[in-house]
Amino acid sequence: MSEEWVEEQKEELTDERILQLLEERQYKELKEELENNMYPVDLADILEGFEQKQMVMVFRLLAKEEAAETFAYMNSDLRELLINSLTDSELEEVMEEMYLDDTVDVLEEMPANVVDRLLMATDEEKRRQINLLLQYPDDSAGSVMNVDYIALRKEMTVAEAILKIRQVGLNRETIYTCYVTEKKKLIGQVDVKELLTTSESKLIEEIMETNMLYARTTDDQEDVAWTITKYGLIALPIVDHEMCMVGIVTVDDAMLVLQEETTEDISIMAGVHPSEESYFGTTVIEHVKSRIPWLLFLMLSATVTQMIMNSYESALAVMPQLAGFIPMLTGTGGNCGSQSSTLVIRGLAVEEIEFADILKVIWKEVRIAILISAALSVVNGIRIMLMGQGNATMAFTIGVTMACTIIIAKVVGCTLPLVAEKVGLDPAIMATPLISTLVDISTISVYFAIVSAVFAL
Amino acid sequence: MSEEWVEEQKEELTDERILQLLEERQYKELKEELENNMYPVDLADILEGFEQKQMVMVFRLLAKEEAAETFAYMNSDLRELLINSLTDSELEEVMEEMYLDDTVDVLEEMPANVVDRLLMATDEEKRRQINLLLQYPDDSAGSVMNVDYIALRKEMTVAEAILKIRQVGLNRETIYTCYVTEKKKLIGQVDVKELLTTSESKLIEEIMETNMLYARTTDDQEDVAWTITKYGLIALPIVDHEMCMVGIVTVDDAMLVLQEETTEDISIMAGVHPSEESYFGTTVIEHVKSRIPWLLFLMLSATVTQMIMNSYESALAVMPQLAGFIPMLTGTGGNCGSQSSTLVIRGLAVEEIEFADILKVIWKEVRIAILISAALSVVNGIRIMLMGQGNATMAFTIGVTMACTIIIAKVVGCTLPLVAEKVGLDPAIMATPLISTLVDISTISVYFAIVSAVFAL
Numbered sequence: 001m002s003e004e005w006v007e008e009q010k011e012e013l014t015d016e017r018i019l020q021l022l023e024e025r026q027y028k029e030l031k032e033e034l035e036n037n038m039y040p041v042d043l044a045d046i047l048e049g050f051e052q053k054q055m056v057m058v059f060r061l062l063a064k065e066e067a068a069e070t071f072a073y074m075n076s077d078l079r080e081l082l083i084n085s086l087t088d089s090e091l092e093e094v095m096e097e098m099y100l101d102d103t104v105d106v107l108e109e110m111p112a113n114v115v116d117r118l119l120m121a122t123d124e125e126k127r128r129q130i131n132l133l134l135q136y137p138d139d140s141a142g143s144v145m146n147v148d149y150i151a152l153r154k155e156m157t158v159a160e161a162i163l164k165i166r167q168v169g170l171n172r173e174t175i176y177t178c179y180v181t182e183k184k185k186l187i188g189q190v191d192v193k194e195l196l197t198t199s200e201s202k203l204i205e206e207i208m209e210t211n212m213l214y215a216r217t218t219d220d221q222e223d224v225a226w227t228i229t230k231y232g233l234i235a236l237p238i239v240d241h242e243m244c245m246v247g248i249v250t251v252d253d254a255m256l257v258l259q260e261e262t263t264e265d266i267s268i269m270a271g272v273h274p275s276e277e278s279y280f281g282t283t284v285i286e287h288v289k290s291r292i293p294w295l296l297f298l299m300l301s302a303t304v305t306q307m308i309m310n311s312y313e314s315a316l317a318v319m320p321q322l323a324g325f326i327p328m329l330t331g332t333g334g335n336c337g338s339q340s341s342t343l344v345i346r347g348l349a350v351e352e353i354e355f356a357d358i359l360k361v362i363w364k365e366v367r368i369a370i371l372i373s374a375a376l377s378v379v380n381g382i383r384i385m386l387m388g389q390g391n392a393t394m395a396f397t398i399g400v401t402m403a404c405t406i407i408i409a410k411v412v413g414c415t416l417p418l419v420a421e422k423v424g425l426d427p428a429i430m431a432t433p434l435i436s437t438l439v440d441i442s443t444i445s446v447y448f449a450i451v452s453a454v455f456a457l
Numbered sequence: 458m459s460e461e462w463v464e465e466q467k468e469e470l471t472d473e474r475i476l477q478l479l480e481e482r483q484y485k486e487l488k489e490e491l492e493n494n495m496y497p498v499d500l501a502d503i504l505e506g507f508e509q510k511q512m513v514m515v516f517r518l519l520a521k522e523e524a525a526e527t528f529a530y531m532n533s534d535l536r537e538l539l540i541n542s543l544t545d546s547e548l549e550e551v552m553e554e555m556y557l558d559d560t561v562d563v564l565e566e567m568p569a570n571v572v573d574r575l576l577m578a579t580d581e582e583k584r585r586q587i588n589l590l591l592q593y594p595d596d597s598a599g600s601v602m603n604v605d606y607i608a609l610r611k612e613m614t615v616a617e618a619i620l621k622i623r624q625v626g627l628n629r630e631t632i633y634t635c636y637v638t639e640k641k642k643l644i645g646q647v648d649v650k651e652l653l654t655t656s657e658s659k660l661i662e663e664i665m666e667t668n669m670l671y672a673r674t675t676d677d678q679e680d681v682a683w684t685i686t687k688y689g690l691i692a693l694p695i696v697d698h699e700m701c702m703v704g705i706v707t708v709d710d711a712m713l714v715l716q717e718e719t720t721e722d723i724s725i726m727a728g729v730h731p732s733e734e735s736y737f738g739t740t741v742i743e744h745v746k747s748r749i750p751w752l753l754f755l756m757l758s759a760t761v762t763q764m765i766m767n768s769y770e771s772a773l774a775v776m777p778q779l780a781g782f783i784p785m786l787t788g789t790g791g792n793c794g795s796q797s798s799t800l801v802i803r804g805l806a807v808e809e810i811e812f813a814d815i816l817k818v819i820w821k822e823v824r825i826a827i828l829i830s831a832a833l834s835v836v837n838g839i840r841i842m843l844m845g846q847g848n849a850t851m852a853f854t855i856g857v858t859m860a861c862t863i864i865i866a867k868v869v870g871c872t873l874p875l876v877a878e879k880v881g882l883d884p885a886i887m888a889t890p891l892i893s894t895l896v897d898i899s900t901i902s903v904y905f906a907i908v909s910a911v912f913a914l
Contacts, residue, residue, distance in 0.1 A: 036668060041687055166654050175650055176633050176691075192649060193632055196622050211493060229716065230498055232709035234633075234691065251708050252689035255715070259686065262719050263803055269723075270799035270889070271792055279804045280814075284821060288828045291796050298792055299833055302785035303840065309781040310846070316777035323773055323780040324766040327787055327897050328759035334791075335728055335755055335890045339748050342727035346720055347736045360737070367741045372749055376756055383760065389767070432727070432889050433792045440784050 013037040015046045022054055031061045040066055044073035056085040068097030075281055076109040083114055091121040100126070101146045101253070104133045141224045142217035144257060145238045145247035150178040152190065152204050159200040161190070174250065176234045180208050184244040186237055188212070214239050217246060222261045225254040226351070265349060269342070269431035271295070294433055301437045305444050312448045315457035321389070322451055325398055326444070332376065333405040333443045334436030340365050340413030341435045345427045348417060355422045361414050369410035373403035397454045401447045408446070409439045470494040472503045479511055488518045497523055501530035513542045525554030532738055533566040540571055548578040557583070558603045558710070561590045598681045599674035601714060602695045602704035607635040609647065609661050616657040618647070631707065633691045637665050641701040643694055645669070671696050674703060679718045682711040683808065722806060726799070726888035728752070751890055758894045762901050769905045772914035778846070779908055782855055783901070789833065790862040790900045791893030797822050797870030798892050802884045805874060812879045818871050826867035830860035854911045858904045865903070866896045 013033050021030040034043070043062075047055045047070070059067060059082060071079065071094055083091065095103065095118060103122075107115055107130065119127055129147060136142030150168055152161050165175055178195070180188035188208030198207055214237045215224045228236050228251055235248040264274040271294035275282055282290075309316070316323055344361060347353035353361065377399035384395040413435050417427035451457065470490050478487040491500070500519075504512045504527070516524060516539060528536065528551055540548065552560065552575060560579075564572050564587065576584055586604060593599030607625055609618050622632055635652070637645035645665030655664055671694045672681045685693050685708055692705040721731040728751035732739055739747075766773070773780055801818060804810035810818065834856035841852040870892050874884035908914065 039688060162653065175653070192653070196619060196632070196649070229709075229712045231496060232712075234708075251691075251712075252686075255686045255708075255712060258712070258715070259807065263807065266723065266726075266799060266803050270796050272796050272800065278809050279800055280809065280817070280821075284824045284828070287821070287825045288832075291793075291825070292829055292832060295789060295792055295796075295829065295833060296836060299785060299789050299837060300840065302788050303844070305784040306781040306846070309784075310778060313777045313781075316780055317774055320770045320773035320777065320780075321767060323777075323783070324763040324770075326780070326783060327762040327766075327901065328756060330784055330787070331759050331894060331897060332752060332756050334893070335752055336748075338889060339727050339729050339752075342723060343729065343736055346723050350716065350720065352735050352737070357737075364737075364741060364744070368744045368748070371741070371745045372752065375745075375749060376752060379753060380756060383757065387760070389763070432795060436791070436893075437788060440788060444784065 015049060018046065018058060019050075019054065022057060027061060030058075034058070034061060035063060035066070040069035041073045043070050044075075044078075048075065048078055052081055052085065056082065059086075060090070064093055064097050068094050068102075072098060072102040072106070075278075077281075079106060080110060080114055083110075083117065088117075088121060091118070095121045095126075096123075099146060099148065100129055100133065101144065104130060104143070107134065136217055139221050140217060141215045141219045141221055141238050141249060142246070144221050144224075144253050145217070145249050146174060146253070147247045148174050149235075149237075149245075149248045150175055151181045151245065152178050154180050154182065154187065154203070154205040154208065156204045157200065158195050158198050158202050158204070158207070161195055161204055162200075165192070165195075174235070174248065177237075177248075179237055179245055179248075180204055181245050186214060186239050186243055186245040189237065212237070215249070216241065221249075221257045224249050225257040225261070228254040229258065265345075265426075265428045268426060268428035269345065271298070271431075271433035298433055298437050302440065305440050308441070308444050308448065312452065312457075315448065315452055315455075318457060319451075319455065324389070326447070328380075329398070329401060329405055329447060330436075330440045330443050332402060333409040333439040334432070336369070336372065336406045337409035337413035337435040337439045338432035340410045341417055341431055344414045344417045345431060348421050348427050353418075355418050358415070358418050361418065362411060365410040365414045366407065369407040370403075372410075373406040376406065377402050393454065397451055401443070401450050404446045404450075405439070405443045408442050409435070412438055412442075472506060475503065475515060476507075476511065479514060484518060487515075491515070491518060492520060492523070497526035498530045500527050501532075501535075505532065505535055509538055509542065513539065516543075517547070521550055521554050525551050525559075529555060529559040529563070532735070534738075536563060537567060537571055540567075540574065545574075545578060548575070552578045552583075553580075556603060556605065557586055557590065558601065561587060561600070564591065593674055596678050597674060598672050598676045598678055598695050598706060599703070601678050601681075601710050602674070602706050603631060603710070604704045605631050606692075606694075606702075606705045607632055608638045608702065609635050611637050611639065611644065611660070611662040611665065613661045614657065615652050615655050615659050615661070615664070618652055618661055619657075622649070622652075631692070631705065634694075634705075636694050636702055636705075637661055638702050643671060643696050643700055643702040646694065669694070672706070673698065678706075678714050681706050682714040682718070685711040686715065719806075722802070722883075722885045725883060725885035726802065728755070728888075728890035755890055755894050759897065762897050765898070765901050765905065769909065769914075772905065772909055772912075775914060776908075776912065781846070783904070785837075786855070786858060786862055786904055787893075787897045787900050789859060790866040790896040791889070793826070793829065793863045794866035794870035794892040794896045795889035797867045798874055798888055801871045801874045802888060805878055805884050810875075812875050815872070815875045818875065819868060822867040822871045823864065826864040827860075829867075830863040833863065834859050850911065854908055858900070858907050861903045861907075862896070862900045865899050866892070869895055869899075 018030065047058060062070060071082065074082070107118060110118065122130065133142065150165055152164065161178065176192050178190045178192065179186055180190065188210045189212045190204060190208050194207050213227060213231060215227065217238055217240055224236055228249065233251065235250045237245055238247045238249060240246050267274040273290035273293065275286065275290055344353060380402060381395035381399050384390050384398060416430040416435065420427045420430050475487065504515060507515070519527060528539070531539070564575060567575065579587065590599065607622055609621065618635065633649050635647045635649065636643060637647065645667045646669045647661060647665050651664050670684060670688060672684065674695055674697055681693055685706065690708065692707045694702055695704045695706060697703050724731040730747035730750065732743065732747055801810060837859060838852035838856050841847050841855060842849070873887040873892065877884045877887050
């Protein structure tokens with residue numbers, strides 16, 4: 001979608017053009033075009049479609065920085081292929097240019113023998129830092145943080161601070177907020193904006209913000225990302241348990257974390273065990289493994305519905321047309337329940353709803369359910385009469401069943417995610433698949449209880 | 458969740474404490490605490506729970522800038538209440554401090570008489586700009602962009618550029634990338650990092666990046682947000698159809714756009730018409746209106762299932778236990794279909810999957826479906842035998858039906874979102890509710906076709 005105008009504004013450097021230049025051995029031309037007309041994230045994408053030989057040739061044409069960045073955007077299969085084709089000195093260059101957080105990401109996905117080779121290509125100081133970062137738990141702030149940031153002292157003047165930024169450099173996000181430390185402890189922060197718009201002779205101490213937000217290395221990466229979104233930050237400082245500054249999480253990493261976590265939530269809501277890999281990056285067997293547990297559980301749960309129906313076998317033998325209404329009733333109930341559960345699950349995720357709101361939510365859903373059930377029952381009653389699927393008694397019976405089903409579905413649908421949150425489960429597991437199975441059971445029970453009373457079966 | 462440590466690191470300024478200070482008339486103390494210990498986004502949240510009189514009192518204690526920012530974070534009901542309580546001159550101050558993009562957001566949600574009063578409180582130049590912004594279509598880049606940014610000329614030196622930033626100031630995100638324009642046309646961009654780390658006598662022309670990303674005012678805000686995420690940008694310049702620079706979209710706005718769009722996708726996937734309001738901000742009637750269309754459509758679609766079942770009424774009269782398997786079969790089919798459709802819908806949203814991949818996706822899903830159906834059929838067959846719900850023939854029949862159902866469900870589930878994308882519909886409408894209704898119909902058809910053949914009914 002967004003590709004349209006990204007392409008339009010660049011001189012086309014498509015995969016075909018790259019392959020053509022390679023074939024014609026126009027390496028100088030290709031090298032130039034790669035430098036001027038290609039973003040690393042796009043190149044990584046293109047290289048995935050290339051054969052190993054061509055991929056390595058293109059990679060070797062890249063400037064050091066671009067090579068490191070492109071490498072960071074590759075998927076793990078492609079990275080492994082590439083590592084096995086590079087010489088030790090080439091590998092050293094890539095490892096040298098890569099940011100530490102990217103290096104750690106790469107290492108976490110590689111087989112042991114590749115990790116060994118990568119660590120060999122890294123200097124000792126960096127290796128020490130990598131080992132520290134690898135110790136943070138998955139999904140913690142420590143595991144996604146960047147250890148490069150600008151640290152200032154409170155006795156510095158603004159002019160000295162700007163000089164320090166000049167010397168240290170680093171990449172963009174990491175310089176826009178500077179952190180003031182004293183014996184490694186975080187005591188304040190200064191925006192570069194502040195530095196640029198204040199008199200050069202002022203002391204950092206005078207202009208620094210001392211009441212700032214921060215997170216701990218062990219905090220959940222999702223919480224950190226939400227804080228960055230909520231307060232519109234460029235970066236959030238990360239401290240250890242003694243308030244010593246150890247790194248920052250930048251807004252671009254936060255956006256990727258939120259995107260990953262949303263994908264995870266959506267997968268869980270569809271009854272799929274989430275994976276960090278992409279759809280195509282996951283093998284058939286892994287897909288089966290991640291989907292089958294819920295399917296098995298839900299299929300076996302449906303045994304309850306079946307047992308209830310079997311106990312009404314004689315009623316069905318007398319009035320077989322009763323069965324025809326079942327898919328409509330369970331379908332409507334399931335859909336009503338999933339509407340409520342989905343809205344509540346999302347409300348919890350974006351922190352609009354919390355467990356304390358449970359009564360407010362139920363009261364809202366009950367009123368919604370009453371209005372919806374009235375409308376649907378009437379429409380369905382008319383349909384039954386018009387299509388000659390039953391008389392007024394049948395229309396009324398189905399109407400009452402439907403009303404009960406909708407109210408039960410909405411209440412169950414909105415309550416379960418809240419309860420899950422309260423007891424420390426992920427609310428997303430209370431989405432459609434589970435709700436619709438529970439609603440099936442209650443719908444069938446209510447239906448047969450009502451019809452057997454009305455028709456004296 | 459993230460609240461935990463946000464609270465921990467601030468001296469507690471809770472709603473109780475604010476109310477207490479108000480009651481004790483300790484206005485000076487309260488004013489100070491509000492200034493030092495409160496973020497506007499949090500205060501807006503707290504004020505929602507206050508009575509009008511107290512809310513207005515607290516608001517009047519805020520410094521101009523904080524007041525404007527807090528106002529921008531309030532929900533529309535609270536804003537209207539506040540506007541009606543402020544004097545004209547107070548309102549003028551707020552309007553003066555607010556960023557233009559926030560002002561436009563506020564205006565779009567207010568009733569006409571309030572809009573009139575707000576525009577009266579705005580100076581003429583700003584009113585002209587507001588009117589321009591209001592003309593961009595909803596959800597376009599123009600409607601979310603910020604018109605404050607730093608424009609440089611290519612003849613400037615780095616020192617002059619830094620001087621210009623000092624003079625213009627503006628807020629954080631808007632200064633970190635500066636844009637080079639010539640007769641209003643965008644011709645390059647310079648990172649503040651570049652300015653800070655280069656010799657002061659260099660010309661902007663020498664250091665500017667000329668091959669940069671941009672978007673047009675009419676581009677979809679979601680595409681703009683994705684570009685900012687994908688390329689890790691702080692801001693993206695927005696140009697009109699003549700390449701004249703008109704504004705920027707900053708990363709903090711991009712994060713909010715992505716969050717909104719995700720909520721919208723998730724709502725649509727649950728068969729709920731999306732709304733821009735929050736769960737509690739939507740009235741019961743509005744909730745009913747946004748949920749009932751799909752419920753009605755799906756309920757009436759279930760008529761097809763019912764007609765198929767009615768045509769097998771005699772079979773059901775002979776073997777009423779056949780009905781008992783229906784919820785399990787349709788449930789499993791629905792869950793299988795929604796797993797596939799959800800993963801494909803998300804893959805489309807994050808731009809991993811596109812229509813051209815359709816055969817690759819179907820082939821993957823077919824293999825997954827075959828493995829899953831083999832496993833589930835065997836488990837279910839064992840269950841049927843163990844629980845005495847049927848003989849080997851019955852177990853075999855249900856197994857074959859289940860296998861067919863799962864394969865159909867997975868293929869339909871993965872195909873429909875791709876087709877929707879191709880024909881320009883939102884793939885999210887092809888989620889669980891619609892898929893499960895379609896799967897119900899095919900499951901019932903297959904089931905009765907098979908059982909009537911096997912049992913000669």
